[in-house]
Amino acid sequence: MSTVDGRVIRVALLGCGTVGGEVVRLLTEQAEELAARAGTRVELAGIAVRRPDKHPELPPELVTSDVTKLVTSPDVDVVVELVGGIEPVREWLLDALKAGKSVVTANKALMAEHSAELFEAADASGVDLYFEAAVAGAIPLLRPLRESLAGDRITRVMGIVNGTTNFILSAMDSTGAGYAETLEEASRLGYAEADPTADVDGYDAASKAAILASLAFHTRVTASDVHREGIADVTASDLAAAKVLGRTVKLLAICERVTADDGTESVAARVHPVMIPRGHQLAGVGGAYNAVYVEADAAGELMFYGQGAGGAPTASAVLGDLVAVARNRVVGGRGPRESAHAALPVRPMGQTPTRYHVSLDVADRAGVLAQVAQAFAGHGVSIAAVRQRDANDTASLVVVTHLAPDAALRSTVDDIAGLDVVNQVVSVMRVEGEDQ
Ligand SMILES: NC(=O)c1ccc[n+]([C@@H]2O[C@H](COP(=O)([O-])OP(=O)(O)OC[C@H]3O[C@@H](n4cnc5c(N)ncnc54)[C@H](O)[C@@H]3O)[C@@H](O)[C@H]2O)c1
Ligand SMILES: N[C@@H](CCO)C(=O)O
């Protein structure tokens, strides 16, 4: 094993919970190998936690609750932030960057709202800002977008980026387990955020979509630009309706470059439940796994798959970033800066082209299909497929549309719900992928 000329990079770790605890373990267990790879020793200078008395496992001389002092200490080169949330973390990281410390963070909420300000502070000090763990945990995804694909033109990024909701939907689909019990299990396994509403209501995935869209399309996209729907309204009826069609339901983040008829480009970013064919590669992604498709003009389709949550997998991405910072320090260089030169406008959800699946319980009599079809036609929505099944004096009618502006599809569903011949709208969901 190579030695490292006595050089040392000193790390301030903020937060020592699910992910931070694993970072400490890996930094300690792999100290020699990391030194050989980075070209410098990587050592802990301090660990900030909310309650030092709760961490008897950590070396007491390293533990502190004084974050402000730690992040600006002259003894620190890099701040690794694994606390989460926006304030006071934003202030701490700005202080750290202004004091010339590089930053590694897993904080998607912060990066989705304040990355511009953080990048500016990093630029002013000539230091690094890395955040691979913020999206899709262990999966190398941000580095490929920022570096490997920097020479290509990305058109679409679509995937499963929240482990907790994927865990819940997979369990509901395969075992019929209830929503509450699977959410409890996801929390126990360390996938869910401290407040799981961030996961189930789609905020976590929307933050990740904002980060992905920003990197893919060289445009500043924040979480508030992302259309967001969670899984709280996904019912057993939706899953059953999907099953009948040979489909399943996944919460997807979809970031697209949309080109209008006049050639102008915009960015659309959304998170919502989607019905996809069971044969689709994303349908087979179970448990807390994540998978993301990237489509680019020259590269074609790429798929990234792996563990998107959990202590050790997320720590793997953090350590990778830390080694990158250490290497940059050794050679006196920097990692990639913010790339927002395209500055494309963000397209509102209503104007974003989507496809709907609508499952209806209708009266079983002549002319029903014509009335339903008329409602679609009235909004300029073209129908791709219709299935009808009779049962006693009612019938089930399933309509799958072609692409149409989301607002037109929503208005159509509102009109259909008001038709006398429609007893119940059983399930409405957007669809992706072609049936086999
Ligand atoms: N758990 C995962 O699977 C996962 C995956 C990817 C990204 N992340 C992100 O990693 C970050 C950490 O997640 P986690 O699951 O390890 O969280 P956690 O709740 O397990 O740990 C948080 C840590 O922060 C410390 N902390 C909280 N408030 C503090 C304060 N005011 N001062 C000092 N310390 C404070 C706590 O003491 C604790 O050690 C979050 O940004 C999260 O979104 C987590
Ligand atoms: N709560 C997140 C952690 C990873 O960011 C998830 O379930 O995917």
Ligand code: NA
């Ligand atoms: Na990642």
